[in-house]
Amino acid sequence: MIKKTPSSRKTEVTDSGYDARQAPVNAKLGRDEKIEFFRDMLRIRRFEERCLRSYQGGKIGGFLHLYIGQESVAVGCVSVMGGDDHIITAYRDHGHGLAVGMGMNEMMAENYGKYTGCSKGKGGSMHYFDPSRHYWGGHGIVGGQVPLGTGIAYALKYKGIKGACLTFMGDGAVNQGAVHESYNLAALWDLPVVYIIENNGYSMGTSQERSSAGESLAGRAAGYGMNWSIVENGHDVYEVRDKVSKALKLAHDQCKPSVLEIRTYRYRGHSVADPDSTYRDKSEIEEYKSTKDPIMLYQNALVAEGVLTDEIIKKIDDSARAEAETSAQFAEQSPYPTLEDIKKDVYWEVDNPQDKKSVGNLFFD
Amino acid sequence: MPVITYREALRHAMDEELNRDPNVVIMGEEVGQFHGAYKVTEGLLAKYGPKRIVDTPISEAGFLGMGIGSAMLGLRPVMELMFFSFYSVAFDQIFNNAANIRYMSGGLINCPIVIRGPANGGTNVGATHSHTPESIAAYHPGIKVVVPSTPYDAKGLLKSAIRDNDPVMFMENTILYGEMGEVPTEEYLVPLGSAKVMREGKDISIIGHGRAIQMALKSADMLKEKHNINAEVVDLRSIRPLDEATILASVKKTNRVLLVEEAKPFCSVSAMLACIIQEKAFDYLDAPIRRVTSMDAPAIYSPPLEKEQLPTPQKIFDAALAVLK
Structure with a gap:
């Protein structure tokens, strides 16, 4: 279902016979690309399952916000990014990291608080960054990254670069003022930003019904005259690709922002140490897993197409598990920061003393 | 040497840096078409156009956060807060994002942003508009804090701040905007972190920053006239980085210390200075350190009372005599 904004800036027309597989961005996909999406989703899952074991073993401190169940969103979104596009997200950031091409070793080591981590052990699981891959984090405060993504889009436009910034947030972020302020600025100044609400139904332990007024979260964009639409089947990597590529095209060609709400689901607690039982039934999770698991559904589709065979699946899965295991060993053996x-x-300037211009003390201990 | 106002000195700094570096952008409420709420940015829109001089909505968290994001990608935004007091609306963006992004990314991301605007009391605008948050800002590693007290320093420090690769909070003063001072026509920079001995003396060190320094200079005149006391006045100019060497040299020379500032006394810059001085120059002190600060309550509106809540030359004069007793 695609909704139309009441403003003059219309979104695409609703088509009841919508088939994401036939969308231009998907129709031409080759075998290798399809396998790549499958592999990327499976790598995220196996990596996070390994993270969970390390967390339970006391190797990872603090929080661990797992993305399990949502893999199709990061993989689908990143797969349609162009060379000048950028991406920023909140603290559930492992999937996006792997999708943009970060290595499991540097990510796992970051979780372990080791110097070989992507942030040298200074950020932790919630704060992955890889600007060389246009990945600007990894941010811990709900909604706090949304003005930053807007600013990245602003800088792209300022510099005349035909790129956009995919600015992710969770469904809990939509009630933060900074998000609305960002919407206003992006719409006011026509910034090339795509706001992506990964709606997994719960802001921590509070359901959407208990936290957010109005019918749809993305629909709030209409108040700013911004295009918006909903990806009902966020478990379908093809639907994600189709909708995000259209939003990116709008940003690239017309320098217009938009809001996409992608309906998805997480299987684990908000952070894994948080209890699940206070706000949802196990049956709800099982129901989603058995009917909408993004990896399972994509695997079935590719098997039916003849792209995947049991043999290929096993090879990919074994490889992903081995890669995750290796990353845990790498993290284990890595040194802590000093x-x-x-x-x-x-x-x-402290890190670049040859170019230091200021004088005086910067530290006070 | 031309004599210009503090306001003009700030404008000249921005003008020169806009001219020098195409990545410099001025943003804030009313900075363009309105010429700036305090006319600091007057004329810049006409000269540089709306791409470089950007009027924002009243949306501090949004536009400051946006500026921080743009700085991560290499712009050098100079963001005006109409009143520095409004920094609190954008607290999360400044202190979680700008201050921490370099650290949390293990040094992969820089944030060369300047956040500037007037941070002072004394203008009868009540508690919400009269914050002096130097210590709150300087509390955060990753942030730099600069407070110029003269037109010369306003220009030289702002140019340095704009070229700095770390986030700088640049605190001005509406009461000083009209103050005149000599400012050279040729280019110069004042490095962050260098204090300035505004007046040499041997009997007592009066150390502070911002408008309190202008008061301290008046007090020093009074001390000289009435008691033949030679007070040394040290303007910090920059809170973080802090010029400990100049502070300690003055303390070791005069052996008596009076700290002055417009801010509240608890957890303030002067509280930190007192700690540093007793740690590093305890044996040189001939008397306890004293302070003159704002009275410890929200800024009162009532005009005659607000004057009394803040430091005055008379209070500084009296406190100096008490230190010298």
Whole structure:
């Protein structure tokens, strides 16, 4: 179902016979690309399952916000990004990291708080970054990254780069003021940003009905005269690709922002240590797993197409498990940051003493 | 040397940096078409156009956060807060995002942003518009805090702040905007983190920043006239980085210290200075350190009372005599 905004800036026309597989962005996909999407989703799942074991073994501190169940969203979105596009998300950031091409080793090591981690053990699971792959994090405060994504889009437009910033948030973020302020600025100034609400139904332990007024979360964009639409089947990597590529085209060709709400589901607690039983039944999770699991459904589709065979699936799965296991060993064997490292990466000029212009003390201990 | 206002000095700094670096963008409420709520950015829109001089909605968390995001991608936004007091509306963006992004990314991302605007009391605008948050800002590693007290420093420090690769909170003063001072026509920079001895003396060190320094200079005149006391006045100019060397040299020379600031006394810059001085120059002190700050309550509106709530030259004069007793 695709909704129309009441504003003059219309979204695409509803088509009851919609088949995401036939969308231009998907119709031409070759065998290798399809296998790649499958592999990427499975790698995310196996990586996170391995993270969970390490967490339960006391190797990972703090929080662990798992993406299991939502893999089709990150993989689908990233797969349609062009070379000048950028991406930023909140704290459930492992899937996006792997999707943009970060390595399991640097990610797992970051979770372990090791110096070989992507942020040298300074950020942790919620704060992955890889600007070389246009991935700007990994942000811990609900909604706090949304103005940043808007600013990245602003800078792209300012520099005359025909790219956009995919700015992710969860369904809980839509009630934060910073998100609405960002919507207003993006619509006011025609910024090339695609806001993506990954709606997994729960902001921590509070359901959408108990936290957000109105019928749809994306529909709030209409108040800003912004295009919006909903990906009802967020478990379908093809539907995700189709809708996101259209939103990106709008950003690239017309420099217009839009909001996409992608309906998805997480299988684990908000963070894995959080209890699930206070706000949903196990049966709800089982129901989704058995009918809408994005990896299972895609696997079935590709088997039916003759793209995947049991043999290929096993090979991909074994490889993903082995890669995850290797990353845990890598993290285990890596050194922790040193006490000296605590005060590095605070100020640019302290880390670049040859170009230091200021004088005086920057630290006070 | 031309004599210009503090306001003009700030404008010249932005003008020169806009001219020098195409990545510099001025953003804020009323900075363009309205010429700036305090006319600091007057004329810049006409000269540089709406791409470089951007009027924002009243939306501090949104536009400051947007500026931070754009700085991550290499722009050098200079964001005006109409009143620095409004920083609190964007607190999360400034102190979670700008201050931490370099650290949490293990040094992969920089944030060369300047957040500037007037941070002062004394203008009868009540508690919400009279915050002086130097210590709150400087509390955060990753942030730099600069407070110029003269036109010369306003220009030289702002140019340095715009070229700095770390986030700088640049706190001005509406009461100082009209103050005149000599500012050279040729280009110069004042490095962040260098204090300035505004007046040399041997009997007591009066150390502070911002408008309190202008008051301290008046007090020093009074001390000289009435008691033949030679007070040394040290303007910090920058809170973080902090010029400990100049502070400690003055303390070791005069052996007596009076700290002055417009902010509240608890957890303030002067509280931190007192800690540093007793740690590093305890043996040189001949008397307890004293402070003159704002009275410890929200800023009162009532005009005659607000004057009394804030430091005055008389209060600084009296406190200096108490230190010298």
